[in-house]
Amino acid sequence: MRALTMTMNGTPLQRKVLLANPNGLHMRPSAAFVELAGRFESNVTVSCDGKAVNGKSIWDLMLLAAEHGTELTLEVDGPDAPQALEALSVFLSTPPADC
Numbered sequence: 001m002r003a004l005t006m007t008m009n010g011t012p013l014q015r016k017v018l019l020a021n022p023n024g025l026h027m028r029p030s031a032a033f034v035e036l037a038g039r040f041e042s043n044v045t046v047s048c049d050g051k052a053v054n055g056k057s058i059w060d061l062m063l064l065a066a067e068h069g070t071e072l073t074l075e076v077d078g079p080d081a082p083q084a085l086e087a088l089s090v091f092l093s094t095p096p097a098d099c
Helices: 027-037 058-064 081-093
Strands: 013-018 043-048 051-054 071-077
Touching: 013 081, 027 058, 027 081, 043 058, 051 058, 071 081
Parallel strands: none
Antiparallel strands: 013 071, 043 051, 043 071
16 A cells, blocks of 8 residues: 655655554654654654654654554655655564564
């Protein structure tokens, strides 16, 4: 389930992903997501259930209380947005190796 919206006019890129981690977006996966998002210059927003948060803030991500199977919307805006969107989408939609 990968919808990618890419425009040439500076509009942010968006993609919906299903959270694959069986434990949801708890502290460790949130920290790993923030670390990965921090490697990119682009701004990252994560949304679910009408709440949108800064994807580079562990505390903001924790506020989402996203559980396994939750549909999250990633929005990325910046110079490396396509690369950031792909990496972050894969991170969220792939179960961790230790499951």
